[in-house]
Amino acid sequence: MSENEAFESEAPLSLDDILDDELLTAPEKPKKLTSSDRLQRAFLEIVEFRRAEGRLPSSQTREIAERKLGARLDGFLTNDAKAGAVKHLDDFGMLEAPAAPTSIDDLLESDDLDELLGDESGILDVSDLPVVKRPESAESVAQRVKAKEFEQFEPLFKVKHAELKDGTCALKPFTGMDLIREGVFFVLNGVMCFVAEVGENVDLVVGGKRTQKQRLRVVFENGTESAMYKQSLMTRMYEAQGQVLARTGHDEGGILDADIESGHIYVLQSMSTDPLLANMKDLHKIGFSTTSVEQRVRGASTSPTYLMAPVKIVADYRVYNLKASALEALLHRVFADVRLDLTQIDRNGRDYDPSEWFIVPLVTINKAIAMIMSGEITQYVFDKAQQDLVERSDDAR
Secondary structure, eight states: OOHHHHHHHSOOOOHHHHHHOGGGSOOOOOOOOOHHHHHHHHHHHHHHHHHHHSSOOOSSSSOHHHHHHHHHHHHHHTOHHHHHHHGGGOTTOTTSOOOOOSSHHHHHTOHHHHHHHTOTTOEEEOTTSOOOOOOOOHHHHHTOEEOTTGGGTHHHHHHHHHHHHHTSEEEEEOOOGGGOOTTOEEEETTEEEEEEEEEEEEEEEETTEEEEEEEEEEEETTSEEEOOBHHHHHHHHHHHTOEEEEETTOOOOOOOTTOOEEEEEEEEEEOOOOHHHHTOTTEEEEEEESSOHHHHTTTGGGOGGGTTSOEEEEEEEEEESSOHHHHHHHHHHHTGGGBOOOOEEOTTSOEEOOTTEEEOOHHHHHHHHHHHHHTGGGGEEEETTTTEEEEOOGGGO
C-alpha cells in the first residue's frame, strides 16, 4: 500500500478531536492564593519544624529562621480566629491549652516551670503597677529580731530620709531581683530597709529539686533585722509593690540593653453589665500578648475571649528573656481550680468557653508571679477556700 493510500485510509479528525488534542489545550491558570491558604501554609511550616526537630520553635533563639517560626506560633496562640482556622492541621496539639495539673507533683514536673526557673536572666518589669502600702503579716514581723549594733545603721536611714526630702534621692518601682544587692535601700510596706550583707550561695533541696539561695541580712529602720533569703525579699517586694531608693535622674530600672522583651503578661477586669458577671468578685483574665496590651484588647466588647464586654487593664507585666506564653500557661495551672466555668456565644451564634478567666484576687496573682520567678512556688499550693497561696503541708511534700 502506497503512502498516499495509507494517509487516505485514516478517518478524518473531528472538531472534538482537535479540541481534545493536548497541543491545543491551554495550560490551567494557577489558582490565586487566599488569605486562608497563606495562613495554612504558614502554620504548616511550624508543623514541619516540630516534626523534624521534635520540639516547638523558639521565638527567643538567635537562629533567625527558627525565631521567625517561634514568633509566628506565638501569633497563632494570641489570636483565637487564626488558631481556629488552622487547628485541623495541628498534628501535635501545639494550639491546645495545657491540661490543668491534678496534683502539685504534676506542677513540679512541668517543663514550663523548668524553663522559667532555669533562666536566671528573666526579669519582670512591674513599673506600671500602682504603689500600694499594705500592712505586714504577723508572721513576717515575727521572723525579725532586734538588730545588732543598730546604732551603726540608724544614721544611714536618717541620711536617706533627708535625701528623699531634698530631692537628691527618689523612690522608684522595684523591677527585679537584680536590684537586691549589698548597700541598696528599699521601702517595704512603708518601712525603709537596708541590705547590709549578701551571703554566699547555699545548696538547698526545694520540692525535690536542688537549687541555690543566698541569705541576706536586711536591717529595718524600726531597729529590727531579718535573715531572709534573697528570693523571699523579692517575693515580698512584689507582693507589696515595694520601691527602691535611687539617685534622682539615675535609671535604676535594672533592664539592660542586651535584654529582650518577649511579651506581656496582663491581668484584666471585666466591665460587663451582665448581672451574672458583674456580681462575680475577683473575676480576672490572665493572658499574654506579644504586642501592647492596649492593642490586644481592642474590640473586646465583640469578642467571646473578653466575655463580649469592655475590659479594664489592672496589671501589665513586661516580660524579658523568657517566653511569656510559658509563664501564662504556668499561671493557668496554678489557678486551675478557680477557672471560670461558663460558655459564651459569639456573634455567629457559636459556643465558646473563655478559658483564661479565673476567680482569684489580684494580689494573689501578683504573689504567684513573684513566687514563680523566685522558685518558691514549689513550696506553695493555691487554697481555693482562702483564695491565696499557702505553704504546702509536710504530708503534701
